[in-house]
Amino acid sequence: MTPKEIVNKMFQNDAFSQWLGITVENVSEGTCTLSMEIRKEMTNGFGIAHGGITYSLADSALAFAVNSHGRQSVSIDTSINHIETLKEGDKIVAVAKQDALKNKFGFYTIEIKREEKIVALFKGTVFRSDKEWGNN
Structure with a gap:
């Protein structure tokens, strides 16, 4: 699977991301860009x-960035720093970037921005299973 x-398969089954109003802007191996509006x-x-x-x-x-490699993966440690406040109507974008990818673990940084200003920084560590996305 590409x-x-x-990501399309994951998103179809992700009621919470749909409720948030997330739009998938871009995805490729190890990266993903999402957007949404604060309601x-x-x-x-x-x-x-x-x-x-x-x-x-x-x-x-x-989740979308790490799973884009084709192996089913889940987060095991995450943290966030809130830098700026957001209000109703603000449009925000999250860009996930891969910092390092190992056989069993992946390390990612996600910048959340309003326009060009960073409003939050998120770091995540993920566990990469041996189960492939195309084999289920």
């Missing part, structure tokens, strides 16, 4: 986006 076919129901009591929203967008970008 990276795009893998009112995604804001907290301060009127800003809940931290879980940028986290979830980045987590989806991580």
